[in-house]
Amino acid sequence: MIAARSRLVLADDPRLAALGIADLDDVFALDGETVNADPRSRVLRLASPDGAVFVKRFVYPSGPAALLRFLAPSHCRREAANFAFLRELGVGCPQVLGWGEERRLGLPGRAFLVTAEVAGATPLERLLGG
DSSP: OOOOEEEEEEOOOHHHHHHTOSSHHHHHHOOOEEEEEOSSEEEEEEOOTTOOEEEEEEEOOOGGGGGGGTTOOOHHHHHHHHHHHHHHTTOOOOOEEEEEEEEETTEEEEEEEEEEOOTTOOOHHHHTTO
16 A cells, blocks of 8 residues: 655644644544535534634545646645735735645645634625525
8 A cells, every 4th residue: 555645734723732633634533513515525613712613624536537636736735825825915814723635646635724713704605695
């Protein structure tokens, strides 16, 4: 079996510690309120003593479809970079608490993004009438 390579970026934040998030397996073992789900991803809302967080988890397909993502950054990695860029521009967006991805031979296997809940925020879908 070919070993998986993981990349993990975690903030030093008490919410991650309270939820027991230290590695990729910890994130995929979490259970909470499902906010959104589809065959490839799931978004959970989890409460912690220091505030709620959202955990977005992706599981990528294997086989020929995986080749389309060979060496490309995961959805979660791109989203974390986009949030950082928007914050630099002064645009309000969720604080990224962590992200990670797992690959085998350059092919994505699974990935996650953890963001802090923004108090009083309205989901974009609701603003757009969806």
